[in-house]
Amino acid sequence: MFNVPSKLEADKLIGRVNWKACLRSADLVQSRDPDFRVLRDGSVYSTRAVVLPEGKRAFTVWLSDMETEMQKELTVVLEHQKKILKKRSTKEAVLRRSKRRWAPIPCSMQENSLGPFPLFLQQVQSDAAQNYTVFYSLSGRGVDQEPLNLFFIERDTGNLYCTRPVDREEYDVFDLIAYASTADGYSADTPLPLPIKVEDENDNHPVFTETIYNFEVPESSRLGTSVGVVCATDKDEPDTMHTRLKYSIVEQTPRSPGLFSVHPSTGVITTVSHYLDREVVDRYTLIMRVQDMDGQFFGLVATSTCIITVKDSNDNAPTFRQNAYETSVEENTYNVEILRIPIEDKDLMNTANWRANFTILKGNENGYFKISTDQTTNEGILCVVKPLNFEENRQVVLEIGVNNEAPFTREVTRVTSMNRALVTVYVRDQDEGPECNPAAQYVRIKENSAVGSKINGYKAYDPESKNSNGLRYKKLHDPKEWIKIDETSGSVTLSKILDRETAAPQNELYNVTVLVIDKDSRSCTGTLAVTIEDVNDNAPxxxxxxxxxxxxxxxxxxxxxxxxxxxxxxxxxxxxxxxxxxxxxxxxxxxxxxxxxxxxxxxxxxxxxxxxxxxxxxxxxxxxxxxxxxxxxxxxxxxxxCVSSARRSGVVLGKWAILAILLGIALLLSVLLTLVCGVVNTRKGKQFPEDLAQQNLIISNTEAPGDDRVCSANGFTAQTANNCSQRFGGTMGSGIRNGGQETIEMVKGGQQTLDSYRCAGHHHTLDPCRGGHVETENSRYTYSEWHNFTQPRLGEESIRGHTG
Structure with missing residues (x-):
């Protein structure tokens, strides 16, 4: 049942009926009343202006399933709901209503309506109109916004009108707002949202996304192989019959046989035959059609072209033009082409399906031949890569096979085997020179053998006579000139004593290159590989x-x-x-x-x-x-x-500190030279003077006057000790390092160490000189005694100087 106005206009949407609840499989929906029509989606329209007698009318919708011949009827009732108002008592201060009318009222209009215009849509009424004189107005898109003046409302009655046709694809809904106010401008009711939906009409054809579709499919594809997808769009309202599309193939070129089908809903094109053969037809053209209204005869139609290219597959095996070939080659000739073998292949040229891959199946066990493919002509090129010997092989029979670079397609049901051909190669005789066979011949010689010792040397032979008569031997390369070779016999004589350790042979072999020449000046070269047997002539x-x-x-x-x-x-x-x-x-x-x-x-x-x-x-x-x-x-x-004794990084000193250090250096040099050179007066007993031990040792990196003499600051002259086995002597305190600049080095706390000294013109560290002696006065001390005596005192002096 639908609630409708008492008067219905032509082509007015009344509502939608759910006919699938009665008969879901119905494929024919018809109205029994000519004043109304029903679409497949259940939309009910008036075909002309209708007035409801006594406010009510009913009609029947006929449903039919053509396959099952099942029929059902559905009754649609249209009823006009009258507004019922209660009379108010004049004493009542408050208006009582049985129903509010000032609320959003569903309203719609058909797109592309033919009028007459202005077209009445509905009447808006405010509850306040029962007590006041109200005036109605509108705002929103279609009134005071683009598109302007599409709708208007009568000021006194609230009747809403449309002034011209509307395209739903441009405007699918208009959100208007209705106002009710009194003559003095008082808002009698709150603004009323008034949406007006534009009902869709099937006025847009479906459109394919591409004018021409291009797809590829391999030949010999299996049934059901997907080729591609066609797709169309429709601007009409989605999820309606107006946009429900169905695809079909109108025409195929070439026509026979039919190889493709399209899914009516998805547009997926698939193969329906396994007779795709690129060598027969390499391209197909399909005319595709799409129709809305779910493909019904009154739906709108569009077409497009689909070009399907059949891609090549390796479904044709290469074949030889003949089964047997003959060719010849001169013996001892190699790296030459002796035969070209053409083939035939129906697959696409210059592809892996067409390019040939030749193989020598039999007859090439010794590796004399090689076969390759000419990339331009696709011919097999047979070459000799090792010299043939007429005396050994006067003819060779080869079995050649051919395949393609790409593997044979699996989809092809027929079984094909490799195509084969026989090639007979005749070897022509040639007058040959000497033959160095084997090329490398081995002899063994003990190292340190006497000069003139004779051993077997290199032997070559004439391939025609099978002997060595008339051949001459010459030595081409002997790295250390250790041997001589006899010109007629090829035997070897030692010209020097062999030393295995100095030969540095490769793989413990000493190689000598030999040239062999016959009477016609033809020659060959070989290698005499000498194994030098070791003798225990080197001590570890x-x-x-x-x-x-x-x-x-x-x-x-x-x-x-x-x-x-x-x-x-x-x-x-x-x-x-x-x-x-x-x-x-x-x-x-x-x-x-x-x-x-x-x-x-x-x-x-x-x-x-x-x-x-x-x-x-x-x-x-x-x-x-x-x-x-x-x-x-x-x-x-x-x-x-112990290599370089206790080096420390230098620190920056002030001028007064440097002056103090220089004074200390002068004093230290005087004391050290006195101790080392033994030029002071001797004392009895082995006791070091305490004043000497309490001094701070300072390295003064100044250039020494020489290695012969050292002149101390206090006027003493000390002779340098040239005997380096004592490791004690030379210019004491010299700080020159490889010709570097003069530097002054200090350690933490001010403690200094004697870093190096010169001995026989060379620098030595102090530690290696332990084991020498120090003479003080008339006593002689070992270095260890000197070290044990001075070190504790130097430490105490360092601490005292640091704290001071």
Missing amino acids: EILQDYVVICKQKMAYTDISALDPDDPVYGAPFHFSLANPSAEVSRIWTLSKVNDTAARLAYQKNAQLQEYMVPVTVKDRGGQSSTKVLRVNLCDCSHPSQ
Whole structure:
């Protein structure tokens, strides 16, 4: 049942009926009353102006399912609802109403209406009109906003009109606001939102997204292979019959056979046959159609063109034009082309489906031939890559196969095997020169063999006569000129003594290149590979010369040896002390670490100094050598501290500090030269003067006057000690480092150390000189005594100077 006005205009939308609730499968919906029509979506329209007698009218809608022949009827009732107003008592101050009318009223209008205009839409009434004289007005889009003056309302009656047709695709709804006010401008009611919906009319054709669609599909595709998707749009109202589209194929070119279909709803084009063959037809053209109203005959139609290109697949095997070929080649010829083999292939040219891939299946076990493909002509090119010998093979039969670069398509049901052809290659005879076979011939010679020793040399032969008569031999390359070769026999004579260790041969072979010439001046070259057999003529050699042992951190040091002889004459090595002195035997011991190394350890009571330790090493063949190791037993945390003694970073000094240091340097040089050179008067007993020990030692990096003499500041002259074995002497306090600038270095607290001195014209650190002696007055002290005496006092003086 629908509530409608008592008078209905033509083409007026009355409402929608849900006919699917009665018969969902109905494909025909018709109205029994000619004054009304019903669309498939259930929309009910008046076909002409209708007045409801007594405010009520009914008609029947007929539903039919053509397949099942099922029919049903649906009754639609139209009723006019009258406004009922209660009479008010004049004593009532408040208006009582049975129903409010001043509320949003659903209202719609048909797009593209033919009028007559102005077209009445509905009447707006305010509740306040029952007590007051009210006037109506409008605002919103279509009134005072674009499109202007499309709607207006009668000021006194509230009748709402439209002045001209409306396009729903441009404006689908108008949100108007109605006002009710008294003559003096008083708002009798709140503003009323008044939406006016524009009902859709099927006035837009569907449109394909592309004028021409281009798709590709591989040939020999399986049934149901997706080719592509066509798509269309419709500007009419979505989710209605006006925009419900159906696709179809109108025409296919070439016409036969029909290979494609399109899904009516999705527009997906698929294959319906497996007869796609690019070699027969490589392109198809489809005329596509789309129709709205779900494809009903009265729906609007659009068409488009779809071009489907059939892509090539490897569904045709390459084939030889003939089954057998013949060619010839001269013996000893190689890297030459001897035959071109053409093929046929129906697949697309210059693709992997067309390009041939040739293979030698049989007859090339020795690798004399190679076959490749000419990328332009697709021919097989047969070449000889190794020289053929007429005396061994007068003809060779090859079996050639051919395939494509791309694998054969799996979709093709027929089975194809590789196409094959036979090629007979005839070898032509040639007058040949000498043959160096094998190219490399091996001999063995012991090193240190006597000069003039003869051994078998290189042998070549004539392939025609199979002997070496008449051949001459010449030496082309002998790296160290160790041998001579006999011109007629090819035998070898030693011209020098062979030394395996100096030859540095590759893979322990000494290679000599030999040239062989026949009577016609034809030649060949070969290699005489000499294996030099080793003799135990080298003793193992200890790798170290000088080692440092930090007594604080290290209890021993490891030494290693190397023997250049063959391993059979090498490790394991035997290490031992070689005729050591009593002091060395008491302090030092050797023990094995592994086959090539030994461990040198010292007793705990050993003094800090440099020792000369003779060590002998012997290989398994009895060869031995002795080396005297310089071992520095040092009071350090790391060996590098004994190489360059306790260097410290410099600090910036003021001018008064520098002056004080320079004065200290003069005094220190005087005392040190007196102590070292022994030019002061002697005293009885071994006792160092306390005033000497209490001085701060300062390094003065000034250039020394020379290596022969040192002139001290107090006028004493000291001779330098040229005997470097004492490691004590030379220009004391010299601070020149490789010709660098003069610098003054200080350590924290002002304590200075004597960093280096010169010995025989060279710099040496102080620590290696331990084991020397110091003379004061008439007493002589060892370095360790000097060190143990001065170090504590230097520390106390450093602290005293720092706190001071």
